[in-house]
Amino acid sequence: MIVCVAVVGHQNNPLYIQSFTDGDDVLKLHHIVHCSLDVVDERVAVICNYWNVELVLYGCVACSYGYLTNTKVKFILVTTDLDVRDADVRNFFRRFHAAYVDAVSNPFHVPGKKITSKTFAERVSTIVKSFGLSSAG
Numbered sequence: 001m002i003v004c005v006a007v008v009g010h011q012n013n014p015l016y017i018q019s020f021t022d023g024d025d026v027l028k029l030h031h032i033v034h035c036s037l038d039v040v041d042e043r044v045a046v047i048c049n050y051w052n053v054e055l056v057l058y059g060c061v062a063c064s065y066g067y068l069t070n071t072k073v074k075f076i077l078v079t080t081d082l083d084v085r086d087a088d089v090r091n092f093f094r095r096f097h098a099a100y101v102d103a104v105s106n107p108f109h110v111p112g113k114k115i116t117s118k119t120f121a122e123r124v125s126t127i128v129k130s131f132g133l134s135s136a137g
Helices: 026-046 088-105 118-131
Strands: 001-009 014-019 054-058 061-070 074-079
Touching: 001 088, 001 118, 014 026, 014 074, 014 118, 026 054, 026 061, 026 074, 061 088, 074 088, 088 118
Parallel strands: none
Antiparallel strands: 001 014, 001 074, 054 061, 061 074
16 A cells, blocks of 8 residues: 655655555655655665666565656655565556656646646546556556
């Protein structure tokens, strides 16, 4: 189950962060996202600015996966499932990236600012709900 997704700009500024839990663990999820960003930055520096979908943090409570776009925008996925198929994660990030591109292509969106589009939020919720159901997008 996905508990949190985040979009972080190329200067590590949060553009969108959404948790999908009912509890009071929002702060803990934000901490996991920020720790994941440290790992992503570390790995990008080592492998010459090219990085794709990869398990970033693995713990007994949650796992996080990261994806770096070619414009250096980072997507972070936090899940409580400790055994997730790579195909499901790649499919999630493919669909999430498409939703992000549509949101920032809006002529009223200011580049580098938080994403406030209700359509984007609804689309993300749909993608999250369908996570792991099939590999087809």
